[in-house]
Structure formats: structure tokens, C-alpha cells
Amino acid sequence: MRALVVLVALQQKVNMAGLQIRFEDGASYERMMGTWSRLTGDIFLDWLAPRSGLRWVDVGCGNGAFTELLAKRCVPSEIKGIDPSDAQLSFARGRPSARPATFQKGDAMALPFPENSFDAAVMALVIFFVPDPVKGVAEMARVVRPGGIVSAYAWDVTGGGLPAAQIQVEMRAMGLSPPLPPSFEASRLESLRDLWRGAGLDAVETTAINVQRTFASFDEFWDINLLGASIAAVVATLSPYDAEVLKNRVRARMRRTPPGASPTVHAPTR
């Protein structure tokens, strides 16, 4: 049995350098990452404890998962959501409980707002997707008034904190290369601190958040992770047989994983 797994691994060495993580389905995103973002966002907002009535910009708002939480919890006077993905924005616009949020297409590296337009900016699970994170943080600092809040939370990508980390480990063991976000190094706590300080922000605080999600069964865990852009992209390249081998390897790994092991998120703010 073991020998067979090794053979499969050798056969599976394919170059996946061209694969990219794309956000083209807001509903699938909701079941996979939107749920994670809300679970994390709740803890993040407890920590951040912003006062009500603020003008917010949600940079990389995606399908509005965190935007909706912000609207429900923080009684903002305004929220602008910015994202480059039409599919994500379309889903976000269909969330009645995200009001007063409005959503528009845009890029974190060139926010379409004058300086000092907002009291608070946030990037929820976004900084590692921004090709130039320095520019992204500088843009948040530019559009937030002096004394405002510039904040983010990000998966601890290099520390094994991604929700699909267990699947990625088994993919690598099979010689596969699951795509990572383009700026994944930015997710380290020290990198985030440096980015925030480098943008001239003071009173920078960071924290690590541990978040857990319960699945009814391994099959539910698997099916939901297959909705994730990076996992789906790799599995789509596999034969049905190899996809089953991967699934069985992940199942065995999950059985060995101690209870309480969970994804970790890093959050800097000023």
C-alpha cells in the first residue's frame, strides 16, 4: 500500500507554476471562505473594538462576507467595499443586511478615493493577494484620516494556518504544487508589523487569532474545501483515481491531527 502511494507521488510530479487563485463564484466562496472570514472577523472585531458611526472602507471586500459583519456589528455611517472581482461584487450587492455598504470595482494599490475620506480601513484575508502589499497599506493610510484605524487580518500562510493546509501538505507529498497567494510572505506577523510601520503608521498593535470551524463529517470538509479556488484548481488537473488517492491521504492525515489544531490568523492595526 505504501509503495503504491510513493509510485503515485512520482507519477504526479507536474508543474503547476501557471495555476492562479481566482475568485469567480461568490456563492461557492461563501460556503468555503466566507464562513471562515466571518468566524475570524467576529474575533477580530472583538479585539479591534471600533466605536460606532465610523466611515469604513473594506479593501478586497470580496463577496461581502466581512462587510456584512461590519455593518451588523459596528453601526457604521458609511462602508465602501472595493474588489477587482465582478463575481464577488455581484454576490456582495445581493446582501440586504450589508447596508449601508456600497460596492465598486477597484484595486487595493490604487484606491479610488481622495485622502482622508474614511475613519477606518480594513483588509480581511486580502493583504497576501495584493501584488505590492507596501502600496496596498500606503493606500489605506492615505485614504484614512489622521488618528483613524488601518487594520487587517490574514491567514498565517507560512505557518500552516490556511484552512486547507492539511490538504496542501498531502498535495505536496504527492509532488503537486498548490498555488499560493502572490504575496504570501506578507502574512507573517513580523512582515505585517513592518508593513504597517513602514507606511508611517504609529501605535501599531498585532495579535494572533486561533479560529476553528466544525464540519459534520470528513466528506463535508472535503466537499467544502473543493469549493476553494486553490484546491479546486489542483484537483481539476487530477484523474478521478488520483483525486481519490489524495482524498484518502487527507482523511488519514486528519485522523492523526490532534484535536484543537486550527488555522491561525494574524491581525495588525494601528
Ligand SMILES: C[S@@+](CC[C@H](N)C(=O)[O-])C[C@H]1O[C@@H](n2cnc3c(N)ncnc32)[C@H](O)[C@@H]1O
Ligand atoms: C480571500 S478573499 C477575501 C474577501 C473578503 N474580504 C472576505 O473577508 O471574505 C480575497 C479577495 O481579495 C481580492 N483581491 C485580489 N487582488 C486584489 C487587489 N489587488 N486589490 C483588492 N482586492 C484584491 C479578491 O478578488 C478576493 O475577493
